[in-house]
Amino acid sequence: MTTLEALQSQIEYKNTNLLTKKLVDRGLTGTETYTTAYEKDIDLATADVCEFLLGHPDLTEGGLSVRYTPAALIALRDSLRNKHGVTTGPTITGTRIW
Secondary structure, X not given: OEHHHHXXXXXXXXXXXXXXXXXXXXXXXXXXXXXXXXXXXXXXXHHHHHHHHOOOOOEEEOOEEEOOOHHHHHHHHHHHHHHOOOOOOOOOOOOOOO
């Protein structure tokens, strides 16, 4: 299995160009043979794809409908980032003024 196939297996999204871009952004080509040494990069590339899909519109063509549930994408993205100690955004502390 290649690193591209490993990424596809986690997200089940078939836009090869997007997946390859996310791998290249993480320093991989997509043609490497997958080993556990690539786990962090694959997980974070998957989180990057989830981030992209959050802005992706629903698609309906004929009898086929594709919809990505935002809550599920956010949960997967945050889970993978937290697994590797990557924060998703700023931490806001303080009390509400309203």
